[in-house]
Amino acid sequence: MKHLPLNPELFSSNRRRFVERLAPRSIAIFLSADEYPANGDALHPFRQNSDLYWLCGIQQEDSMVILFPDNPDPKYREVLVLVRPNELKEKWDGKRLRREEATAISGISSIVWLDSLEGLLQGWIHAADNIYLDSNENDRRGPFFETRDYRYIAELQRRYPLHRFERAARILGELRAVKTPFEIEVTRQAIAITANTFERVCRFVKPGVMEYEIEAEIVHSFLSQRASGEAYSSIIASGDRARTLHYVSNNAECKDGELLLLDFGAAYGGYNADLSRTIPVNGKFTARQAEVYNACLHLHNYAKSLLKPGISILDYTDKVGEEATKQFVQIGLLSESDVKNEDADNRAYRKYLYHGISHHLGLDVHDLGTRSGPLLEGMLLTVEPGIYIEEEGMGIRIENNIWITKDGNVDLFDGIPITVEEIEAAMRG
Numbered sequence: 001m002k003h004l005p006l007n008p009e010l011f012s013s014n015r016r017r018f019v020e021r022l023a024p025r026s027i028a029i030f031l032s033a034d035e036y037p038a039n040g041d042a043l044h045p046f047r048q049n050s051d052l053y054w055l056c057g058i059q060q061e062d063s064m065v066i067l068f069p070d071n072p073d074p075k076y077r078e079v080l081v082l083v084r085p086n087e088l089k090e091k092w093d094g095k096r097l098r099r100e101e102a103t104a105i106s107g108i109s110s111i112v113w114l115d116s117l118e119g120l121l122q123g124w125i126h127a128a129d130n131i132y133l134d135s136n137e138n139d140r141r142g143p144f145f146e147t148r149d150y151r152y153i154a155e156l157q158r159r160y161p162l163h164r165f166e167r168a169a170r171i172l173g174e175l176r177a178v179k180t181p182f183e184i185e186v187t188r189q190a191i192a193i194t195a196n197t198f199e200r201v202c203r204f205v206k207p208g209v210m211e212y213e214i215e216a217e218i219v220h221s222f223l224s225q226r227a228s229g230e231a232y233s234s235i236i237a238s239g240d241r242a243r244t245l246h247y248v249s250n251n252a253e254c255k256d257g258e259l260l261l262l263d264f265g266a267a268y269g270g271y272n273a274d275l276s277r278t279i280p281v282n283g284k285f286t287a288r289q290a291e292v293y294n295a296c297l298h299l300h301n302y303a304k305s306l307l308k309p310g311i312s313i314l315d316y317t318d319k320v321g322e323e324a325t326k327q328f329v330q331i332g333l334l335s336e337s338d339v340k341n342e343d344a345d346n347r348a349y350r351k352y353l354y355h356g357i358s359h360h361l362g363l364d365v366h367d368l369g370t371r372s373g374p375l376l377e378g379m380l381l382t383v384e385p386g387i388y389i390e391e392e393g394m395g396i397r398i399e400n401n402i403w404i405t406k407d408g409n410v411d412l413f414d415g416i417p418i419t420v421e422e423i424e425a426a427m428r429g
Contacts, residue, residue: 177369242395276399
């Protein structure tokens with residue numbers, strides 16, 4: 001790992017939160033993610049199962065976490081399963097975790113090697129009535145793909161048909177959405193790296209620079225600050241390309257007079273930052289660019305003011321849509337007639353703002369969390385309104401990360417350049 005050691009209490013507290021939600025006489029089993037083959041004998045870079053990482057902080061493949069709070073043998077009430085280190089394999093693929101190293105990361109003292117698990121696990125399951133297994137229940141998941149979790153579910157149901165099987169994902173979805181102070185502390189590191197990188201990029205951008213050169217600066221800055229890399233593929237979109245929400249080609253020249261939409265974030269300790277800013281390539285907004293940018297900033301600040309415990313994302317989005325309508329009339333994008341005659345199912349403002357305003361953030365950039373239920377204290381969300389004008393070849397998005405607290409919210413990106421004047425000053429260096 002590139003990052004500094006994390007406080008193992010982050011993961012211990014997560015396990016305690018989860019175990020408190022289990023029914024009596026229950027065992028919960030979590031698996032690491034699959035390794036995916038690439039061409040030849042190569043593998044795609046390994047990305048740990050977020051649920052397993054949330055419970056133990058282990059990034060190594062072929063790992064498991066087993067939680068059985070009613071285990072008759074107290075030694076095995078929480079267990080971390082690892083691949084036994086193999087000297088020959090380590091010569092090829094690198095060092096694997098030793099017991100004491102894994103305990104220092106996870107806070108789990110009982111380490112079982114994978115090749116000796118089978119005999120132990122059968123006895124534990126026989127002593128349990130309920131088996132909690134994990135599955136990918138993120139509402140943003142794409143088409144179904146049979147991962148290791150689903151294969152394991154089918155196998156245990158075949159072997160233990162008379163046990164009661166329960167969904168761990170239902171519990172994890174609620175728990176992971178509410179961040180502990182330990183999680184926010186790590187997220188702040190990812191955000192600090194991202195903020196430093198943005199200010200570096202402001203000094204780097206000028207007419208003639210290529211989008212991929214900016215991307216290279218971002219990655220270099222991330223790695224030099226101990227990030228594990230990008231939280232997601234960076235969007236470096238100049239000119240009209242900024243209207244493509246997930247533009248990742250990053251292969252065009254940034255030209256004088258254009259705006260440059262930047263959407264990037266660092267990954268640190270498993271947690272992610274997610275920042276968007278729009279800056280003038282030549283360092284100076286035109287009057288029209290500033291007008292549209294300030295309308296977007298107004299929406300950003302308005303949306304941020306609404307994020308408090310109790311509101312739902314659906315109601316929140318509707319309120320932001322009402323304010324966007326007013327702003328778009330003011331800057332000449334919509335007429336009063338457009339608004340009066342709009343389709344209730346396709347509001348007029350959606351022509352210029354065609355994505356959601358917020359999503360949950362955490363171990364996954366689009367993290368687990370409710371869309372229809374009330375937002376809760378401790379949730380972490382993005383705020384990212386945008387304005388995209390085809391007729392003017394312009395796209396603007398402004399995004400910060402907001403932690404909801406009992407008394408309102410905390411902007412974790414507070415203090416980095418966001419106004420027209422602050423961005424122009426940052427680009428002057």
